[in-house]
Amino acid sequence: xxxxGKTAVAGVYEHPTRYAxxxxxxxxxxxxxxxxxEDAGLSFADVDGLCTAGVGPIGVIAxxxxxxxxxxxxxxxxxxxxxxxxxxxxxxxxxxxxxxNVALVLYGSTAASDRFAVGTGGTGAxxxxxxxxxxxxxxxxxxxxxxxxxxxxxxxxxxxxxxxxIAVTTRRHASLNPAAKFHDPITIEDVLASRVVSSPLxxxxxxxxxxxxxxxxxxSAERARDAxxxxxxxxxxxxxxxHTGIGRENVLEVAxxxxxxxxxxxxxxxxxxxxxxxxxxxxxxxxxxxxxxxxFCARGEGGAFVSGGRLAFDGPCPxxxxxxxxxxxxxxxxxxxxxxxxxxxxRGEAGARQVKKCAVALCHGTGGVISRRxxxxxxxxxxxx
Amino acid sequence: xxxxxxxxPLPHLDEENRWFWEACARHELVLQKCASCKTxxxxxxxxxxxxASSQTEYVRASGRGTIYTFTVTHQNQAPGFRDELPYxxxxxxxxxxPRILTNIINTPPDAVRIGLPVEVVFExxxxxxxxxxxxxxx
Numbered sequence: 256x257x258x259x260g261k262t263a264v265a266g267v268y269e270h271p272t273r274y275a276x277x278x279x280x281x282x283x284x285x286x287x288x289x290x291x292x293e294d295a296g297l298s299f300a301d302v303d304g305l306c307t308a309g310v311g312p313i314g315v316i317a318x319x320x321x322x323x324x325x326x327x328x329x330x331x332x333x334x335x336x337x338x339x340x341x342x343x344x345x346x347x348x349x350x351x352x353x354x355x356n357v358a359l360v361l362y363g364s365t366a367a368s369d370r371f372a373v374g375t376g377g378t379g380a381x382x383x384x385x386x387x388x389x390x391x392x393x394x395x396x397x398x399x400x401x402x403x404x405x406x407x408x409x410x411x412x413x414x415x416x417x418x419x420x421i422a423v424t425t426r427r428h429a430s431l432n433p434a435a436k437f438h439d440p441i442t443i444e445d446v447l448a449s450r451v452v453s454s455p456l457x458x459x460x461x462x463x464x465x466x467x468x469x470x471x472x473x474x475s476a477e478r479a480r481d482a483x484x485x486x487x488x489x490x491x492x493x494x495x496x497x498h499t500g501i502g503r504e505n506v507l508e509v510a511x512x513x514x515x516x517x518x519x520x521x522x523x524x525x526x527x528x529x530x531x532x533x534x535x536x537x538x539x540x541x542x543x544x545x546x547x548x549x550x551f552c553a554r555g556e557g558g559a560f561v562s563g564g565r566l567a568f569d570g571p572c573p574x575x576x577x578x579x580x581x582x583x584x585x586x587x588x589x590x591x592x593x594x595x596x597x598x599x600x601x602r603g604e605a606g607a608r609q610v611k612k613c614a615v616a617l618c619h620g621t622g623g624v625i626s627r628r629x630x631x632x633x634x635x636x637x638x639x640x
Numbered sequence: 641x642x643x644x645x646x647x648x649p650l651p652h653l654d655e656e657n658r659w660f661w662e663a664c665a666r667h668e669l670v671l672q673k674c675a676s677c678k679t680x681x682x683x684x685x686x687x688x689x690x691x692a693s694s695q696t697e698y699v700r701a702s703g704r705g706t707i708y709t710f711t712v713t714h715q716n717q718a719p720g721f722r723d724e725l726p727y728x729x730x731x732x733x734x735x736x737x738p739r740i741l742t743n744i745i746n747t748p749p750d751a752v753r754i755g756l757p758v759e760v761v762f763e764x765x766x767x768x769x770x771x772x773x774x775x776x777x778x
Contacts, residue, residue, distance in 0.1 A: 387651035502682035502738030
């Protein structure tokens with residue numbers, strides 16, 4: 256049984272906050288839940304599935320408590336930033352199997368007001384066996400992505416200017432998104448002039464840390480047809496991980512190489528059918544590697560592929576039209592925003608940054624750390640089944 | 641330096657990795673090789689993921705390799721590291737095959753490049769623990 260066309264995202268809500276010392280994480284999730292249910296024309300009484308990540312170890316139970324929900328399907332799978340993309344798949348499988356009917360996917364974080372230095376402040380240790388061989392060496396998140404960027408430059412001649420193109424185009428999109436954190440245009444020179452955080456990545460190659468959150472309502476395709484807004488049907492989905500294996504992994508091969516083709520096969524689409532790419536942009540190199548590994552261009556050709564503003568919403572390969580983690584928001588795990596923007600674009604609700612013809616959107620979340628261990632979750636949504 | 645004064649994270653020793661760190665304390669870099677399928681593996685673990693054998697050979701590595709990739713870290717707020725900025729983190733591809741995460745020390749960051757030959761050097765924490773790092777081969 257394929258999940259293709261069985262379910263849809265019927266409601267979305269992106270919390271407008273970017274800095275919220277006056278809000279709690281659970282408050283952000285509750286407000287987002289209300290927003291997405293309103294968007295879908297449903298209420299808390301309809302919800303019988305609940306998915307979240309980034310709360311405490313069994314925080315999904317506390318979240319049900321906070322919202323006074325009694326769901327029959329619970330999922331707090333934590334794959335890092337890709338979690339909420341995977342939750343759409345998990346909820347869809349549960350709905351298709353009859354385990355629940357309406358699932359809420361929730362995310363909230365006050366990373367910025369908590370002054371949590373996600374990318375550069377941790378010990379690099381998560382309490383897992385490989386830590387012993389990594390944490391002593393100061394592996395920041397940005398440092399590990401930087402090592403992938405360094406290798407890409409070495410193998411393929413990719414330049415800092417080409418990586419900067421991604422930041423520049425993404426900022427242009429943010430300037431067209433009233434909710435985005437940063438609106439002022441930047442140039443390639445601005446990116447290269449920003450300080451080096453971990454070579455070869457500059458400050459403007461890195462996502463921000465903001466507060467924020469969001470919600471998705473996932474339900475059956477049948478039920479979604481009666482929803483307030485146009486459904487975004489699930490066409491394809493898959494997950495994968497990449498890690499250091501037994502010590503011989505290619506740091507330039509990311510999880511998208513496995514999940515992308517599998518999701519596209521489920522959807523029965525080719526690359527040329529994809530109108531919008533929503534790619535996790537923790538760093539510029541994340542976008543470049545993901546596009547290559549998804550097969551939008553050949554390995555090593557990512558630098559040329561992203562150059563000349565080709566990723567712009569009005570260009571040949573619209574990508575990250577909301578302004579991404581680089582310029583709109585990044586509360587630590589931003590996968591949910593990939594889905595929210597994809598749904599808005601498929602509905603034609605994206606305002607000044609609307610992609611002209613948007614019928615198929617591919618979201619790819621990356622969680623964890625490329626060049627150490629990371630997950631990938633691909634989700635393909637379409638405006639028709 | 642006494643262990644209590646060392647601010648960076650130290651490895652948590654357990655039954656699966658203790659032998660590796662005891663070898664490091666003797667300034668020996670020791671790798672595992674499956675006794676059944678002969679596949680070398682890093683990081684250390686009890687069961688061979690290739691063939692599921694628990695029979696393991698231990699091979700002393702030459703300690704030589706080349707830099708596979710690296711980064712010069714200019715920002716890290718974590719204790720220990722913030723006092724040593726910038727520092728070089730790298731994957732070193734050992735002559736025996738596996739790649740290991742490490743720091744390149746005793747080498748100017750500007751001199752570090754992919755392909756640079758390096759050799760292991762042990763940073764002693766105390767008589768029971770040393771951390772393997774690498775430096776440019778003279």
